[in-house]
Amino acid sequence: LLDPSRFVVFITGATSGFGAAAARRYVAAGGKVIATGRRRDRLVELQAELGAENCHIIELDVRDRAAMEKAIAAIPAPFDQINIVLANAGLALGLQPAAETDLDDWQTMIDTNVSGLVYTVRLLLPGLIARGGGHVVTLGSVAGEYAYPGGSVYAATKAFVKHFALAIRSDLQGKNVRVTDIEPGLTETEFSLVRFKGDDAKAAKPYQGTKAMTADDIAESIYWATTLPAHVNINKIQLMATTQAIGAFDIHRE
Numbered sequence: 001l002l003d004p005s006r007f008v009v010f011i012t013g014a015t016s017g018f019g020a021a022a023a024r025r026y027v028a029a030g031g032k033v034i035a036t037g038r039r040r041d042r043l044v045e046l047q048a049e050l051g052a053e054n055c056h057i058i059e060l061d062v063r064d065r066a067a068m069e070k071a072i073a074a075i076p077a078p079f080d081q082i083n084i085v086l087a088n089a090g091l092a093l094g095l096q097p098a099a100e101t102d103l104d105d106w107q108t109m110i111d112t113n114v115s116g117l118v119y120t121v122r123l124l125l126p127g128l129i130a131r132g133g134g135h136v137v138t139l140g141s142v143a144g145e146y147a148y149p150g151g152s153v154y155a156a157t158k159a160f161v162k163h164f165a166l167a168i169r170s171d172l173q174g175k176n177v178r179v180t181d182i183e184p185g186l187t188e189t190e191f192s193l194v195r196f197k198g199d200d201a202k203a204a205k206p207y208q209g210t211k212a213m214t215a216d217d218i219a220e221s222i223y224w225a226t227t228l229p230a231h232v233n234i235n236k237i238q239l240m241a242t243t244q245a246i247g248a249f250d251i252h253r254e
Ligand code: NDP
Pocket: 012, 013, 014, 015, 016, 017, 018, 019, 036, 037, 038, 039, 042, 060, 061, 062, 063, 088, 089, 090, 091, 092, 112, 116, 139, 140, 141, 142, 183, 184, 185, 186, 187, 188, 189, 190, 191, 192, 194, 215
């Protein structure tokens, strides 16, 4: 197994959910993390919890390419020795039928889940290669595999992530860089609160009367994929709550 105490993990979206859980998981294993996100107060809290020697924080919006370039170029030692990139920041906005959605919401999802993710990977990949290898972990979704009503652009951004992860692997032959797309289903985080724009009642509904996965479940899968022997690449991990399954085709009848 690779030595987790040598892991230096750059995480987008570390202020909540999977990103925060992954930061805790890697630091618990002896690694270091660069925790990024827009909410500075959350980053400061996380750093206080994990220790400044283990957790470097950067207030960052992944959609801002110039800010990303500047921030990544300015990461101080020893945090600049990044060997794992967790491109996790992302969001869904709305669940309306396609013709009734807010086009600004679609744009925000594309800017964050697609553009922000490719900026993250592209800006950090040369460093991984130069330092002799590493691991890129992307956050896809079951939504990138199975369409569902109201999923539209969110699902399409995650299909992009899935294919991007597979495609860049073929450019990394001989570079010792592994790529894994994590594709979770129903998991209780702030995801639903963001999707329904702070409406607590709507946000709670997907998790009511069922047992969703937790952010820690996903963090453990991410961690596991990165601790396998260097000659093993997990292309993707698709995981669902045991209470979730793929439904039948939807047939409209008069
Ligand atoms: P959360 O809402 O709990 O966390 C999302 C994180 O993304 C936050 O830290 C947020 O930070 C960050 N983020 C959002 N927009 C930006 C931005 N423009 N710039 C920087 N950071 C941003 O959701 P999850 O932890 O559940 O989601 C993490 C990833 O997993 C997402 O890509 C999501 O699509 C995916 N996913 C989630 C599933 C679920 O059921 N929960 C299932 C499958 C995939 P901040 O707001 O502080 O910037």
